[in-house]
Amino acid sequence: MTPVLAELEQVGEDAAKLAAAPVWPLSDDELTNLLRAAHRLEQTALVLQARLVWQADTRGLPAAQGHRSAARWLRARLMLDPQPARELAAAATALRRPVIEQAVLDGRTDLRQAAVIAATVDAIPADLDGPDGLAADEVSRTVSRAEHTMIEMAGRMPAYQLRRVGERILAHVAPHLADRADEAALARQEARAHRQRGLTLSLPVDGLVRLSGVLGAEDAAIVHATLHPMCRPLAGDDRSAAQRRADALVEVCRLALRTEQLPDDGGEPPQLAVTVAFQPLTRTLGTAATDTGQRLSAATVRRLACDARILPVVLGGAGQILDTGRARRLATGPLRRALQIRDRGCAFPDCDRPPRWTDAHHITPWTAGGTTTLDNLVLLCRHHHRLIHHPGAGWQIRLSADRHPDFIPPSALDPLQRPRRNLYHPRQ
Known part of the structure; x- marks a missing residue:
């Protein structure tokens, strides 16, 4: 065992003892100060992890062991979830800048803030010496001022706020360059957002389908403007804000189905087909399945049967089609x-x-x-x-x-x- 490893393991044992010590005798001030000290210890340990990850990535260990990225290598070696692995890999990249690394070790920033600061200064265009004839050394000084300014700001705001400030950092350190740099940065950002946009619906698990995706700022603004008026709480409404947004999204889609302006799907107007099990003895509808294979309860089927764009396909006991729904059931045209x-x-x-x-x-x-x-x-x-x-x-x-x-x-x-x-x- 190397001396460094032995020393680190001793530190870990000491920290474990401190973690197990009783905290109830502490005063309020002691409790708060101890929490700050524990956070500082955590960040210091994360700096060490990040430096080790950076060294491993520099040596090519992730690729040599069959992994496409440092984050994937961390997931396999440390049994990390995807998000913590990505954050640690990002921290390793951020700490390649000595000033930022020292700021974390000094307790002036944490690793999340450090990653934001590094990403911000890395995004400052290298061609600031273009039309204005800025010398290379002045560009370097501008980047350095941005780095130090954001480190100072880190003492007043968490990473998510620091990221927003970082979008306009040149307005703080080089106002005469800010507008031109912002225009170029926004153009790159919009192009990147357009390439990376996407929407995914997972397979159903316990009746839930996870909806995930990313949109550019313009597209997100359109979605927000569409959903917002439909997200107002109703009288006696006990839905959370997230539930109201989910309901609003479904309402927008239902509204689109009713417009009859969507492109045909398989030669027919888009509609939801529901296959329903018919109970001949009780003459009632049982459970059902959508055309995507999602099973629905009988109560849901009864409610869906009211909708103008639901096409019920009723099956008998042997699976034969008894009814496929007819226009007389739908409240359309003059009746609507x-x-x-x-x-x-x-x-x-x-x-x-x-x-x-x-x-x-x-x-x-x-x-x-x-x-x-x-x-x-x-x-x-x-x-x-x-x-x-x-x-x-x-x-x-x-x-x-x-x-x-x-x-x-x-x-x-x-x-x-x-x-x-x-x-x-x-x-x-």
Whole structure:
């Protein structure tokens, strides 16, 4: 065992003893100071790891052992998850700059901040001496000032804020060059974002499909502008912000399906096909599967059967097709327009969702023989459509004498179950 390794192992044993020591006797100030010291120790240990990774990468160890990158080599050697492995590899690259490495060792930055600082100064264009005739040594001084300025800023802001400041670092250290450099940097950034854009939908796991991807700033702004007005909380809304964004994305896609302006798919307008198991003894619909193979519950199928762009394919016990859905079931054309004129949007009491964000819900379910007529339909937004179909919600809908829908609340909400209507949408 080398002296360095022996010394490091001794430090590790000492740190383990400190980690196991009781902390309850500490005062508040001692607890805070100890936390800072422990963070400093962690960062120092990470500097050592990063230096070792850099040396290993310089020697070509990852490639020699069959790995395409240092991050993949770290995942195999240290059993790291992908993100920590990428961060350690990035830190190794950042610490090749001695000033940044010393800043981490001195406790002025942590490794995340160091990686941001290194990426920022590396992105400063090397051709700053172009039209303005800047000398090479002045370019070097500009880079050095940027490095030191960001190290100072690291004492006041975490890495994610430091990254935003770094995008305009030349405005702090070389204002006369900032605009030209920013224009060039933004052009490179936009070109890189366009090349790297992508969207992935994973295979379903426990009923969930992970949606992941990256967009350029312009595309992200368009998506944000589209989703934002549909992300407002509704009255009594218990959804998180992330859940509202997810629902808004689905609503946008449902809206696109209803526009009839999407390109044909296999010679037909895009639509969701649902294969449904039919129970002949009870004459009810069972579980179903989408055309992508995703299984759905019977309750979900009953709700989907209301939608104008769902094509049910009902199978008998031997798998023969009993029904593939017909236009008479769909609330389209004049019937859809009549619904919009009558309900003016989601008809649920005081919901403000406009008609384009609604489904045509069958009051008597289509699966139970309900007809697709104005008197058996009501417009509901996605949220309230789910609520009406929820078996425990207790809401009921009935058509009143004036042929407008009344909503009967559950007795837990109103013991007298007095009918309610939407007062938000104007009536003729």
